[in-house]
Amino acid sequence: MEVFSELLVLLVTARLFGEIAERLGHPSSVGEIIAGMALAGIVVLFGGDVAFLHQLPDSDVLSMVANIGIFALVLFAGIEMEPGEIGKHSKAYIAVAGGGMVAPLLGGVALAWWFLPPSELKQAQVLIAGVALSISAIPESTKILSDLGQMHTPAGRTIVGAALFDDVFGLFLLAVVLAMIETGQVPDVSAFALLVGKVFAFFTITVLLGVHVYPRVSKHLKTMQAAALEFSALAAVAIAYGWLAEVLGMHWILGAFMAGLYFERSRVGVRAYQEMRLFFSVVTRGFLGPLFFLSIGLRVSMEAVTEVPLFLVLVIAIAFLGKMVGGGVPALMTGLSRKEALAVGVGMNARGAVELIVLSIAQHAGLFDPVPGDGPIVRNLYSTLVLMGVITTVLSPMLLRRILLRTGRE
């Protein structure tokens, strides 16, 4: 009985805030995170009186649903990207991806290194701050781009292509961080080489399967016209890749992501692609996503705003400027116009689900656990990085829309 009442309250709350956010022109995920933050406030105020509220932050059901949500969201993020299409049209994204990743990564690492007190976890915390700043999300930018008919312009293609590379590289860095948390230190050269080798092996296997085996299986399934079978096949591949990733010592989200990545229109057929895209869109936007984003917000503390205001502002500024300069300058140098380059730099600032997933996994791995004696920065690190993600994800499409509309008129 508690499972149902809890799920009902959480789902309705998350969706309500998500819808309000959408009506106001923001991504629904932002509303859903705010729903979680609002619920967290209510828990603090009234939690003692209501057993259900009191247990909410440690809820097994919510944590289970959020985990399934991460799996589906990452798989869906992979499905929405079409790596086979990207290389065809533009090469600028490689320089943009590199610059747009390295600049905020280094900026985040330097900032965190400066602010965080020394501790066993400092190296890993510093690196995860860098990773969080370096992620670029595709879905939100894509929505604006296609709303404005700019998906297939040089700027649009560059944003999408660069975001793909930054996500893949961000997930690779997550694997490094998780290894660091396990061993408690930066891996030495041989351990790092082994990790890189494993990651390389993983990508080689999954890319080869994606390129060569996906289309054959799909061709076979296509003649059978069975959506359920496609779903079974995709689910089995995602589970198998997740398993492979874990066997190689990486996180299973890499597997789910790669399973979705090569599930693209040109390889599996338009019908299969559209059916699976609808399926994952429905389940992630209608159920799993809202509960995942709410669970993210539930653990955010607004104390970050009052306790570490300078750190928060600097993190947001470096995150934004890092992407804008690091992505925009190479875009300008590879031949895009000033406004297009500005659009690229701004458009890469939406950090969306993948950044939050990385933070959620790092939190569960214990990276943000308070240790006696660590200061307000460590205590508020998780909240600061989530707030940075939320704010840049809100700002990016708003500014992108302005820039692109301006470009359109000239």
Add this chain to the structure above:
Amino acid sequence: MEVFSELLVLLVTARLFGEIAERLGHPSSVGEIIAGMALAGIVVLFGGDVAFLHQLPDSDVLSMVANIGIFALVLFAGIEMEPGEIGKHSKAYIAVAGGGMVAPLLGGVALAWWFLPPSELKQAQVLIAGVALSISAIPESTKILSDLGQMHTPAGRTIVGAALFDDVFGLFLLAVVLAMIETGQVPDVSAFALLVGKVFAFFTITVLLGVHVYPRVSKHLKTMQAAALEFSALAAVAIAYGWLAEVLGMHWILGAFMAGLYFERSRVGVRAYQEMRLFFSVVTRGFLGPLFFLSIGLRVSMEAVTEVPLFLVLVIAIAFLGKMVGGGVPALMTGLSRKEALAVGVGMNARGAVELIVLSIAQHAGLFDPVPGDGPIVRNLYSTLVLMGVITTVLSPMLLRRILLRTGRE
């Protein structure tokens, strides 16, 4: 890591057996149950050597997935039925539903009463045997009917309409049985009246909401063209109904079923209906269903065949003849031809998912738990009833196809 390897093995095994069954012309669920029985055999033979196999029957992951599967399967069963359409075309189904339910119910109760040794649970066990025999599943018969273009013939409509009534009444009886297990006895008149009152209240609330509120909400959502929002709304309703059912002391599957039942084409719009139908078809046929059916098969013991062969044969015979006579005779009397009436009696024999869900819930409630001193009948009761369900579900569409093809040629 274990979660992924376990899910992968179970999913691939279930789907493989399911596909083979489909190729041979049987429902995929039958193949998936056999996959579970095969795995159970392997566990007995090699379980000691492989930790993963050994724990399989008590697997938390499988049990969680199977529970989510029950929720989705019952919701989907509700979605596939269109109560608003049934009453319009034919009234024969009321007599057919009554006869087709009462005959196998009484036959099953009498048989179980005769064979089962006296115990505290005997009354509940006897009643669940009757309920298991009295269920009619729609999906499998529907498939054959629409394959042969007989969905909208008098026989087709009667089968679908009667099966709907039998399922609803079967779920009501399940509520009675669960109450009996809790109190340990047949409810007395006042307790029974209270239970009936609660069930009546539940149906009144959900039917009124279904008839009056569903179309308004849907009309509003329709203008927004958002599949994710429809799914959120449907999920929220199903969860709320499940909660309501539990508050009133019934099982949550009644809630999930009623949430799906009034989600029909004419009320929510064709697009919303088709999108949700595709969604649930994909997730139940492609993932949750196979794992649920496999989990059912995993707990079946083939010892029933050697230990209680007479009981098994009688259960199957009474199940089949009960539906055939109890459904066929009223069909004949309400004006259907001989062959149509035969088709109705045979077509109502597919017991499918709902019967297995009822058995699964009864098993988890402890109804089939072995007690020292109870004989082979009790020990094999669950397996016998599952085997009856499987065999009648295999036979029914095979025979129905023959009868309808014969009718078609005349």
